[in-house]
Amino acid sequence: MVAALVQQRGFRQKNGRTARGIKALDIDLTTLPGPVRQAADWALQGWEIARQWLLSPAAWSQFALLLTAFALAWLVTRRLRPVLSRALTPEDESSGLLASLRLFLLIFVPLLLPVLAYLLTDVGEGLIRALFGSGAVIAFGKRLFLFLAARILVREIVTDPFLKLIGRMILLPVMALYALGILEPATQFLSDTTIALGNIRFSALSVVRGLIAGSVLFWLGRWSNDRTGGYIERQEMRPATRQLAAKAAELTIYGIAFLLLMNIIGVPLASLAVLGGAIGVGLGFGLQKIASNYISGVILLLEGQATLGDFVELDNGVSGTIVRTTARAMILETFDGRWVVVPNEDFITTRVVNYSDQGSSNRFEVPFSVSYDTDINRVPAIIEEAVATHPAILDSPYPPDCELRGFGDSGVDFAVEFWCNGHDDGPNKFTSDVGFLIWNRLKAHDIEIPFPHRVVELRQTGPEAA
Structure with a gap:
């Protein structure tokens, strides 16, 4: 960290060199706003450290070690990465735990270069510290290699869009601050910055911590909910029971995530009891309908x-x-x-x-009439045979049944009853199809479908009529 490095080399904010650097730049830090003054102070400290590194033989030796470690790691990675990729890639038809483990390890092969560079640098760090008594440049290089590893992780390994966004917006900036050695001062600055909302005061660090923890926790909640829902869907149980179990698992997962988030932010869980009491009062007075609908939904899921x-x-x-x-x-x-x-x-x-009742069949009927000149004893067999040819007509619980319904004004009234799965609307046209079948079969057997006949009598009165 910059502050520690400054203390090691005697570069404090009020020392002579820093003061001379400020005077040479003709900058009066006291006239600048607080954040700008802090950033300018960090920049001057970084400049002093960089100048000291450039003029120090020990720093040059450490730079040489970093370059050597990186070059050696690059050569080893160039030879080793193809071998690891071939060894970890499973066969096309292989499956099981071992194949899944190999695929999981294959994902992290791009991290080989920064990890090897970090390990090689760590091996040489002890020798450099023993010779020169300092390893600030090496420590900076190791942090830089960790930043490169985080960058590769976000760009090449993480595939989920939400996690990739978190990596770009949160992980990479944090690792950049850590690599520069100013993560701890930045954290302290956020911790000292307070935000007031009425009588409530909290630090900016709590807000950042809440955003990060909330994003990660609720992503984990969504991931766990999807996995749990998929597992419940594969179980052999009633659809209503599966849906109720999925809802219960969803409420449990997100409830635990909410409680963990409150604990991470620093909100005492005892205060949630007051909030729960307020919600209970609201349910009793203003949210009766919402509570009634919620409880009714649970009853519907339980009863199916x-x-x-x-x-x-x-x-x-x-x-x-x-x-x-x-x-x-x-x-x-x-x-x-x-x-x-x-x-x-x-x-x-x-x-x-x-009408569905978990997939049960429904009964429909189509009425029709035939002429009084027809031998009505032939009609039921003809119509039942015709309706049974429809692919959607069921034989269970009952096959098609043609019944005599009455003797009308123009003809003998019949109706054919049949069973089908589904409702007779939308994509299903059961009664329409059966009507076509009845018409065509009656025409094929020369059976007349009657239509109303009316006798009109005209009467005239007066001399012309006589």
Whole structure:
């Protein structure tokens, strides 16, 4: 660190050389703002250290060691990296724990150069310190190699977009400050800078620490939630139970992440009890509907009355397929492409018709009529045979059934009943297809479909009529 190096060489802020450097530059640091004055002080200290390194034989020897270590690491990496890549790359059809471990190690092969340079420099550091009693340049070089390793990690190894953004915005600046030796002064400066919001005061370092920890924790929460959700989806259980387990795991993971974040920032967990009490009072007075919908959603998941993919019709006539469930409501997609948000409470307190019921079949019917001149004893067999040819018509629980419904004004009324999976709307056109089948089969057997006949009688009165 710069402060330690300054003390080792006798370059304090108020010493003679620094004062002469300030006077030579004709700069009055007392007239500058606080952050600018601090940055200028660090710059002058860095200039003094750099000048001392340039004029010191011990520093030149350490520079030579760093260059030698880097050149040797580059030569070894050039020969060793292809060998490691071939050795760690698994065969095309190989799988299992060993293959996964080899792929994991293969990811970190680009770190070979800075790691080797760091290790070789560390080996020579003891000899240099024994000869010259100083190793500031070597310490700077080792930190520089760690910065290069972090840069390679962010650019070549990390593939997740969010982690790559964190690496660029947070990890690389922190490693750059560490390499320059000013990480501790910068941390102390942020710790001394306070931010006030009313009666609440906290340091800028707490804000930075909270942003970093929050980003990492909630990314880990999302990653854990995705893995947990995938594991739950592979289990053999009812869809409603899977969904409830996934929601419970999500709440648990993010709840733990929130508590850890509060602890890292420094917010006492006892204060959360007061916040929980306030939320409870709010639920009791102003958030009754939200609480009711949330509890109704849990009941729906437990009982499995309505889940994703079910086609439901509410008591108010709204119908559609459940495409999404939230803690507050269910979202229905109608056949005209509209999304309808229905509170969970409506599924508990009102009448709901579930046409899907976890994949069960539904019964439909198509009415038709034949002429009174037809031998009606032939009709059921003809129609049942025709309807059974449709690929979506089921034989279970019952095959197609043609029934005589009555004797109408123009013809004999029939209706054919059949079972299908799904609802007769949108992509499914069961009744329309069956209507075509009935028409074509009746025409093929010369069976007439009647139409109404009317007799109109015209009456005239008066002399012309007589």
